[in-house]
Amino acid sequence: PTPTTPAATPTPTPTPPPPPAPAEYRWDELAYDLTGDGSGPEMRLAESSWVWQRQGLSIAGRHYAHGVTVSGRSSVTIDLNRRCDAYEARVGVDDSTLGLGRFSFSVHADGVRLWRSGTVKAGDAAVPVHVDLTGRRTVRLVVEPHGAFDTLLLADWADSKFRCS
Numbered sequence: 756p757t758p759t760t761p762a763a764t765p766t767p768t769p770t771p772p773p774p775p776a777p778a779e780y781r782w783d784e785l786a787y788d789l790t791g792d793g794s795g796p797e798m799r800l801a802e803s804s805w806v807w808q809r810q811g812l813s814i815a816g817r818h819y820a821h822g823v824t825v826s827g828r829s830s831v832t833i834d835l836n837r838r839c840d841a842y843e844a845r846v847g848v849d850d851s852t853l854g855l856g857r858f859s860f861s862v863h864a865d866g867v868r869l870w871r872s873g874t875v876k877a878g879d880a881a882v883p884v885h886v887d888l889t890g891r892r893t894v895r896l897v898v899e900p901h902g903a904f905d906t907l908l909l910a911d912w913a914d915s916k917f918r919c920s
Contacts, residue, residue: 782844782915783808783821788834796835796894796917804829812911814847814881819913824849827858827900827908832893839888839919845881849909852877856908857901860884864891874901881913888917 780796785808791797798806807824822844825831848856854877861871862884870886888894894917898910 778919780839780917780919781821782823782833782912782917783810785833793836795837795919796833796839799832799834802830802832804831806831812913813850814845814911814913815878816850817881819845819881819911822911822913822915824909824911825898827856827898827906827910829898829910830895831897832895833917834893835888835891835917835919837919839891839917841918842884842886842888842894842916843918844884844915845913846872846884847875847879847881847911847913848877849911852908854878856905856910858905858910859899859901860910860912861897861899862886863895863897864888865893877908881911884912 778795786797787800788797789800805826809824810821812819812822812824842862846860848858856877858875859872860875862869870884872882875882896912900906
């Protein structure tokens with residue numbers, strides 16, 4: 756009789772690792788590109804206006820737990836550094852302006868404007884922002900004043916966050 760060889764045991768196909776859990780990156784907690792580690796969204800220091808990352812701000816008498824306040828003319832560039840699918844915020848004129856100020860807000864990604872508010876005046880309720888960022892690498896958040904005096908006033912991006920994986 757001829758010896759029989761045992762049947763070869765099939766090698767199991769390795770299970771791919773699960774996708775990373777979705778993460779939320781609040782703008783008020785982002786680092787600048789000089790101090791960050793490149794693993795998540797970071798502000799570009801060289802291409803960004805002044806920002807005040809803050810806890811507690813107010814638009815039209817409504818308080819928000821966190822957000823970013825900028826000057827009446829601002830542009831902030833954020834490198835996403837990972838796959839992100841959305842940007843969300845509520846925008847408006849900061850209550851510290853004492854009823855003064857009119858602005859337009861816009862969100863750009865990879866050089867294309869994806870969203871723009873109409874004119875937002877002091878005392879107006881915050882305007883909700885939701886922008887799809889699928890496939891985008893860079894976001895620029897812009898505030899434009901409607902009058903010369905408005906450049907001296909403060910605008911808010913309340914509850915501002917990036918949803919990434």
